[in-house]
Amino acid sequence: MMRASFPYSILAAVALWTATARDAAAGQVIVVKIIDMAFSPATVKAKVGDVIEWSNADFLDHTATANDNSFDIPLATGESARLELKRRGTVSYYCRVHPNMIGSIDVE
C-alpha cells in the first residue's frame, strides 16, 4: 500500500487523497472553502478517517470552532488547515470572530 510507506505526518493526508482514487474505503480530503463570509459547502457528510480541509479565500482571518469545543482552528486569510475526523456524530461549528458563519460535519 502506498499509505504504508509514509511516516505519520501531514503527508499522510496527501497519500490518503491519492489512495482514494483507487480505494473508496480510504479516508478522503473534503475541502470546505471560506468565501464571502461563508463556509462552502456549509454542511458536509464524511466518514471516520476523512479529513476536512478548510481553505480561507476571504481577506479576513476566520476560525472553525466546534460548538462542543472539540476543535478550534485558526484560519488566517489565504491559509488552509486540516482536521482528521476520529469519531462518528454530527458536529456544528462557527467562526469565533463572525458567529453568523456556521457549518456542520456529519460523520458516519
Added chain:
Amino acid sequence: MRTSSASALIAGFLLSAAAAFAAEKPTDPEIAHIAYTAGAIDIEAAQQALDKSKTESVRTFADDMLRDHKAVNDKALALVKKLNVTPADNDTSKALVAQADAKRQELAKLSGAAFDKAYIDNEVAYHKAVNTALKDTLIPSASNGELKALLETGLKIFQGHQQHAEHLAAHTM
C-alpha cells in the same frame, strides 16, 4: 443610577446615530467616506479598549475589531483608488465623528468591569446602527457595483461583529 444613566446615553446614542445616517441619498464619494469613517471609529474604540481593559474576552474582541476593520478599510482605500474616487466628507461622517468623540471621552472616565460593560454595550449599539445604515441607506444608494459589493460584504462582517458583541454582553458581563 449608573445603569439608568448608561441606558439613557445608549438610547440617546442610538437615536442620534440613526439621525446621523438618515441623511438624503448620499453620493458614492460620500458613501465611501461614511463607511471608512465608521470603520476608523471602531478601530479607535478598539485601541481604547486595549489600553484600558484587562479582561481577556474583551481584549480578544477588541483585537478582532482592530484587525477586521483595518482589513475592510484597506479594501475600501484600494477600491476608491482604483475607481479614482475621492471620498467626500459630509454631515453624516461629521456627526459620526462627533458622537464617537463624546463616547470615547465618556468611556475614558470608566475602568474595570464598568469600562468593559460600557465598551461592549456600545459595540452592540454601534454595529447595530451601522448595519441598519448599510442595509437601508448606504447599500441601496451606492451606484458603483464594486462599491455596493464591498458594502454588502461589510454588512455580513459587521453583522458577525454585532452577534459576537451581543454574545459577550449576554454571557460574560
